[in-house]
Amino acid sequence: MSIEALPPVVEEYLAGVPGERGESLRVVFDTVRDAMPNGYELVFSYGMPGWVVPLDRYPDTYNSHPLAYTSVGAQKQYNSLYLMGCATGSAQDLAFREAWTATGLKLNMGKSCLRFRTLADVDLGIIARTVAATSVDQFIETYERSRR
Numbered sequence: 001m002s003i004e005a006l007p008p009v010v011e012e013y014l015a016g017v018p019g020e021r022g023e024s025l026r027v028v029f030d031t032v033r034d035a036m037p038n039g040y041e042l043v044f045s046y047g048m049p050g051w052v053v054p055l056d057r058y059p060d061t062y063n064s065h066p067l068a069y070t071s072v073g074a075q076k077q078y079n080s081l082y083l084m085g086c087a088t089g090s091a092q093d094l095a096f097r098e099a100w101t102a103t104g105l106k107l108n109m110g111k112s113c114l115r116f117r118t119l120a121d122v123d124l125g126i127i128a129r130t131v132a133a134t135s136v137d138q139f140i141e142t143y144e145r146s147r148r
Helices: 008-015 019-035 091-103 124-132 136-147
Strands: 041-045 048-053 067-074 079-083 113-116
Touching: 008 019, 008 041, 008 048, 019 067, 019 079, 019 124, 048 136, 067 136, 079 124, 091 124
Parallel strands: none
Antiparallel strands: 041 048, 048 067, 067 079, 079 113
């Protein structure tokens, strides 16, 4: 998908983040977009661009909103990459944290929110592999397991 094919609100959002932080956010966004498995849909939700499981694919959510898989956002002092597939303590979360630690980069991450300011703060390969690792079916299965 080229930048021209993005929904206008996503283009505006990405263009509106200035300077080095904006460039970092756009590179991470492109990395995520290029690694995204088929079936997820790019939307603008919760004030930021992100990929979701469309409601026509999985309508049975706890809040009637699409299941959010990955989002990117610009905060006041940093950027965020939300990796909902990395639920705290999950196998994917543990693998992500282990791979990140092996890079020597400082991991600034909450439950599923990776915080960064510059491209020097992130490993794009680990991000791409993590995003690509979970199909829509796997994400739905994990969601259903968590709801039991």
